[in-house]
Amino acid sequence: MDLLFACKYPFTSEARQAIEENNIEISDFIAEKAVTRVVSALRGESVHANPMHISDQLAEIGSYGAARMMLAFLHNKYLINKFAVAEAKRASSAMGRENAENLRKLQKELGIFPSSFEGKTVVPLPTFLTFSPRAIDYRLINRNVKGGFVEVNSREIIRLMEEAVKTKAEKISPLKDPPESVRKYAAELMKLVPKQVPIPMSFREGDNPPCIEKLLEVAKSHQNLGHQGRWALAVYLINKGMADEKINQVYSNFPDYDERISKYQIKHARDRGYKMPACTMMMSYGLCVADCRVGNPLRWKKR
Numbered sequence: 033m034d035l036l037f038a039c040k041y042p043f044t045s046e047a048r049q050a051i052e053e054n055n056i057e058i059s060d061f062i063a064e065k066a067v068t069r070v071v072s073a074l075r076g077e078s079v080h081a082n083p084m085h086i087s088d089q090l091a092e093i094g095s096y097g098a099a100r101m102m103l104a105f106l107h108n109k110y111l112i113n114k115f116a117v118a119e120a121k122r123a124s125s126a127m128g129r130e131n132a133e134n135l136r137k138l139q140k141e142l143g144i145f146p147s148s149f150e151g152k153t154v155v156p157l158p159t160f161l162t163f164s165p166r167a168i169d170y171r172l173i174n175r176n177v178k179g180g181f182v183e184v185n186s187r188e189i190i191r192l193m194e195e196a197v198k199t200k201a202e203k204i205s206p207l208k209d210p211p212e213s214v215r216k217y218a219a220e221l222m223k224l225v226p227k228q229v230p231i232p233m234s235f236r237e238g239d240n241p242p243c244i245e246k247l248l249e250v251a252k253s254h255q256n257l258g259h260q261g262r263w264a265l266a267v268y269l270i271n272k273g274m275a276d277e278k279i280n281q282v283y284s285n286f287p288d289y290d291e292r293i294s295k296y297q298i299k300h301a302r303d304r305g306y307k308m309p310a311c312t313m314m315m316s317y318g319l320c321v322a323d324c325r326v327g328n329p330l331r332w333k334k335r
């Protein structure tokens with residue numbers, strides 16, 4: 033068994049096997065590592081551990097499972113989303129330096145099977161649709177699609193794999209009765225979690241059209257939002273007179289929030305004076321959720 037592989041990719045069956053075969057239990061050491069793992073995720077850091085010693089490697093693998101148990105017990109959506117994003121980024125950065133054999137092993141684990149079609153590297157369309165990030169470059173209209181396959185390059189394959197890891201990592205079912213150590217360290221973890229900044233809304237019920245309410249709901253429930261959704265939300269809030277700082281606070285609720293990028297995007301949208309996309313455009317982005325007959329979300333009137 034390749035323990036280093038399991039350390040880098042603790043969500044794999046190889047990692048689970050390592051835990052079972054070595055009877056890893058959640059010691060204080062492993063629980064503390066698990067807390068550090070989640071706290072790093074909250075800070076947006078993807079810590080790369082490369083332990084040399086077998087006991088450290090097993091503790092590293094165990095810390096992933098222990099972190100998941102704590103999150104299952106707390107069942108806090110914000111923590112789970114942050115954790116999943118950080119774990120996916122951490123794995124993705126290791127994948128970028130991975131050898132071909134390990135990459136193939138991982139692809140099998142994640143259900144992503146690149147192949148060759150007419151001399152190009154491709155993935156099946158359903159795989160692409162399931163794991164492509166919600167970014168303009170990945171919209172099918174911008175892709176070479178043929179015979180049920182989508183052409184991808186090696187960087188994009190890793191991006192699809194990253195998304196697959198995120199999906200795997202965020203699947204955490206509630207755990208009502210965990211071992212005492214998990215309960216104890218989960219409580220410790222909660223003390224370290226920064227207080228969430230409430231979304232600064234001066235809106236009242238019915239002030240915004242359904243599409244915008246939906247986007248705000250995504251932020252409030254700490255889910256990720258694709259590029260177009262973020263952009264449309266920023267443009268709407270700018271046009272509603274909200275200050276950049278407050279829009280940034282709304283954005284800080286997204287699990288993959290990056291302060292520098294977020295501030296840049298908001299400033300960019302304001303400096304460019306982007307107009308709010310019309311309802312037809314919102315529909316083409318998949319962001320329209322009702323038939324309000326207003327033509328543009330900014331024309332929405334409280335009903």
Ligand code: SF4
Pocket residue numbers: 241242243244310311312314315319320321322323324325326327328329332
């Ligand atoms: S019709 Fe327009 S305002 Fe209404 S949900 Fe769709 S995009 Fe928003």
